Amino acid sequence: MTNLASQRLPSAPSELRRLIRRGCWAGPTAGLARGYVQANLVILPADWAYDFLLFCVRNPKPCPLLEVTELGSPIPAQTAPGADLRTDLPRYRVYQDGQLIDEPTEITGWWRDDLVAFLLGCSFTFEDALAEAGIPLRHWECGCNVPMYRTALACVPAGRLHGPLVVSMRPIPARQVARAIEISARYPLAHGAPVWIGDPAGLGIADLDRPDWGDPVPINEGELPVFWACGVTPQAVALAARPPLMITHAPGHMFVTDWPVSRVERE
Template sequence: MSALSSPSKSPAELRLAIRRGEWRKETSGLAQGYVQVNLVILPAKDASDFHRFCQKNPKPCPLIAVSEVGDPFLPFLGADLDIRSDVPLYRVFRNGELVAEPLDIRDIWRDDLVTFALGCSFTFEHSLIENGIGIRHIEQGRNVPMYRTNVPTSPAGVFQGPLVVTMRPMKAADAIRAIQITSRFPGVHGAPVHIGDPALIGIRDLAQPDYGDAVNINEGELPVFWACGVTPQAALMHARPELCITHAPGHMLLTDLRNNDYSVL
């Protein structure tokens, strides 16, 4: 285990390590007990439509915080948190095309940008583990597998696209328990959106995820699918804003918010 991946490391310590370039990998399993968030950063002229897109699609786009225009700091999410440098890997899109995956975005930050922080399923993984439910991608040291589906989102202005899901294989009894546990976290995707046959939601091959890494599915296990915060990236490819910045899939922003603050029970 890396010293940085130790459960004793606080989100603030991990953000500082990320800012220094000491951690550039996925963040699943880090800062257990604390909320991780997806990021979407847009020019102010596109922010209103995207805000409505999140409101119309709360399952894949659970909105946790929105910044002031041009402000790279979100004190609500954490002390000394800097949106421009505290994510392990970013993605930069121009007119809907991926043009760069930088380690920080300080050199392209603008005073008209608005940051949206969206809930992430990594938040409820800690509760699943505490209840004895294994998380395969963590066990295998991989990024969570993510898939584009044939399930449409509700459009808002120029933003629309397919639902993206994460997948975790489980035995049937664990899947039932996982539904109960994750239902307590509606602010971070909540309960699964589908269990079983992936073809029913338009997924052809679980061994070929659209994002992240494939994981082993053992005999007697079911694929369990949750709405994913990468969904906005699919909508952004349709909207084609002149600039958009996101986290790279699996490389989240670690916050000082507690998972329990987003549990309804």
């Protein structure tokens, strides 16, 4: 991996979160705290929480549920008991009535007693397994964020929530695609196997060089674009369904849990 920043950051989740809490790291988390589960974050008012829980049940590929916090509590008691979801992610996004209004590095000032936080599995979790199998990860090589795209595929609606599926893309050598599918399928709580391989037009994506979130990466000769369901999907839902308040991670800036990857790996 050529992302030098990751080489000087602590590998223990609690130490990395402490550094993030102090404002010392505000970048993407791909390749950090390797061997530990990373998670997407969604925070909603309690009167929207049931709709979102139902949305996760109906759309488990983009929204594999890891934890739901107690009402009004920012503490992820199951996945990282000593953490604080208000401060321990590198960057957040705040949506009001379907509009992105802020991208802070902490959300203490936004926190309310009626909020519920959801942690969803993330494909960064299985990237170590891909790398150990010799499968290249272009965003690691480039030291950038993974590219993410809004698709033309609709998620299954739930209550007031609706919107398109979002996918992340990794270029994979054609000869290694089957192995990438096999490995990622072992992690259903981290989006599991890809949802599409090859021509992005099949997903309604017009231009891979213009991701909706993250950074474009080159696709080399002999490689295929491989697409996984993505936990940024709730942010597309926020734009479509316009809840009065939704707070999320900034794309690629995940919450690092204390769970080892083996905890979510299927035999």
